Amino acid sequence: MIATQTLFPRRQPHPDQSDPAILNWAKNATLAAENALQTPENEAQLQEMIAAAAGKIRFIGNRMSPGRMLALSGQKDRLVDLSRLRGVLDVGNDSVTFGAGTPLHEMFETLTAMNRMLAASPGVIDAQTLAGAISTGTHGQGMQQSSLADEALRIRLVDATGKVHEIDRQHRWFGAAQLGLGTLGAISAVTLRTRPFTLFTCFKSASNADTLAEDLNDWNAQWAFSKAWWFPDENKVHAWNAREATAEEQARWHDNHGDLVEMEATDAQMNGTVDKTLAQMRDDTRIVDDNGKPFRTVTRFKDFTDVIGDIYQIFCRGIATPQINIEIGIPMARVPAVMARIKAWHTRSHPHMHYPIILRCTGPSQAWLSPAWQEPTCFFGFVVYYAADGSLSEEGLEFLRAAERLLAEEGGKPHWGKYFDPTLYDWPALYPQWSAFQDVRRQFDPQGKFLNPFITELLA
Template sequence: MTREPSGYPRRQPHLSPHETSLWNWAQNATLAKKTQQACPASESDLQILLRHHRGQVRVMGRRMSPGRMLAVGENDDLLIDTSALRGFISSDEHSATFAGGTPLHEVYEQLKAMGRILPASPGVIDAQTLAGALATGTHGQGLQQSSIGDEALSIRMVLADGRIETFDRQHPWFPAVQLGLGCLGVVTAVTLRTQPAKVYTCFKTAVSADTLESDLLTWNRDYVMSKAWWFPEENQVHVWAAREANAEEQAQYQANHGDLVEQQQTSDAMNQTIDQTLEHMRSDTQITDENGKPFRTVTRFKDFSDVTGDVYQVFCRGIATPQINVEIAIPLARAGAVIARIKRWHAETQPHMHYPVILRCTGASESWLSPAYQQESCFFGFVIYYAEDGSLSPEGVAFLRAVEKLLAEEGGRPHWGKYFDASLYNWAKIYPQWQAFSQVREALDPQHTFGNDFSQRLLDQGAEQ
């Protein structure tokens, strides 16, 4: 089986209909032979499968993570598809329980129908499964919340020997299970904390990046949720800052039958910057379709306006398109100093970028392996899109490698569901509970059934540091 090479793999945009391998969503890595895929129809089928299986096992949701996180080896190894283990299970006044294989958009739709929301802000993309979101630490923005996993009240798993265990917040191992990298068991049900649905007004603006170091803190302290796109070359920042809607704004929203309200007054302050960004993107990707998905991710910033809607309408607006995405969390208290360093580095080296730096901040997380563990954090996101032929811009790749190295030197913690160079990090140093997580893994899966070459190297590397 072809292994994902180190770094950023080339994409295969035109797979044969007779392909015998299963690929990840981005089509840049093979995960298993199709004959190695298992699709249990129920939790009991999953129990039987694991009880009698002798090889290693990985679990896939929507296959949106890098291939190395999901791939299995040859022979008896299995890749478990949990798509049949999905759906709403139950709810009470303060919580709702869903099967682990439920896509996030189904979770959000069900909660919205109930007049409820998660206290955690959604991520940009809502296609991934609930279990996958927990396993990788999916997060949104806002200092009053952290990752989706931090809203879990209990997590039910099938272990390697087929036993079922349920972990709640009183269990000493719960912080390990909240973000388990898929290495502890198969998550089959998650009970999530919920709260009454709210309506938000999001104010959008374009400002100079001259004072970004201090502005970032102000936006995140003054608003419930904030997100920013920083264009270093143009020294400009596009900012979304949201608060709960007032009575007049809520009335407008209701009068619009619950659809997103866009204000009539628009701003063209980003138009010139976006045109320059699009020029870079078209040159790098050679995509001829003017409305191609990568381009739509930034054209939405042109002629922007304030909006009023629910949290999913306002912030869950991502456009899924194959890309290399690197995201590194920095303690919020040090984010300003890191921004200043990036400014100096950018001025000295003039790196090639075809997408802005994405800045999202969250509150501290309880999960031992969360990049935001025990500290308010700013997630610095960097993206390059694939060219039409599946290649990547060499200059873009060089930029990603250099900026990740810079952030790793600043004590950054990488997002588990995105690309990172594991050799840059001292895991035991940046994660105080790394050894505790390893001990939980040894207790729940002593044979390392839920592992593969990459996860084994990763956890072994942390144990040796």
């Protein structure tokens, strides 16, 4: 078993300024020495840097992945920052090509200004870069879509020799390139298919969780987008279900100058549950400011109301705050059995829960290493926030360990861009294309230039 400090590292809320090391976004891992960072201005410079590299290379954008995915230690190793390869590169009738370092919020704003959107629902955080989101399997919610990578029409990739490859949906290796963990090369540009800009109305509800498995299936069958938060301690569930807005609802949004419209009626059903959750979070984090970021992620469930807006205004509502986030994909066919097991475990053990279980379901993905490869999948998310001093609640972490073990035993697959214990999974058994992916990786990088110690062990 991997050591706890490796799985759930303590963060440095106030890094030593005399140590110029590069940290990840959460400040819980050192990625490399300061002089290991290279930032190409364009694709040509990126090609030159990769071709000339004498050591290992990992690619970074906003550094939001766990540190072990990015960390390097050799004197000749290099972190390549792709953040300057950004913006719109080309516009088609139903597609837009972006530089791979474009932050998601910038991409969403650009598409909205063009009166377009993606068919894929966004994840909750929009600070990621496009390349990072593609490479780790970022997804939203809704059975009529899957991951962001599944909206890609073409991926431009620089291999270990500095050669550029244009990989489109007809290419036999496209499924590998869609979610490559940064091991095939540097993504320099992505062409995404777009659809006309659409407004949605999101209906929020609170209900008893006794029939959650059936409700979850019904919501995802009936609504364009659906997301739920399960509070096992209170046996409650809070759901957001969205459909396309009516003409009258669209008019209200336009009259509100394009800002999110909150309906007049509010619902206080979740207030007591939220107050208990907030008290637990305060005990765990020892953060005294009630307006602190971790608390704002759950206080939005109080006095909730239906809303009208675009897909990004409604669902891209996450508050970026350092946390340990585990997310496990379970095939939809197995969700009822898994929920029954979680309920039985909760009744028997009364685990210490720091935050509700997040439920987001998607349609099948074509990416070979997607947890939703070729089958509808429900992602179960578990969160523990860092305390003010950078520590983590040990009871909260024990809950995370137990929850991951349970879902891994049920055939779950972890989200690659979040935290997970790799010793719990048999990758070739979970991913039928695992061997094929390894073969493609060796074609692009026969010497393992794009591997670090963790990725090497993972793929082995």
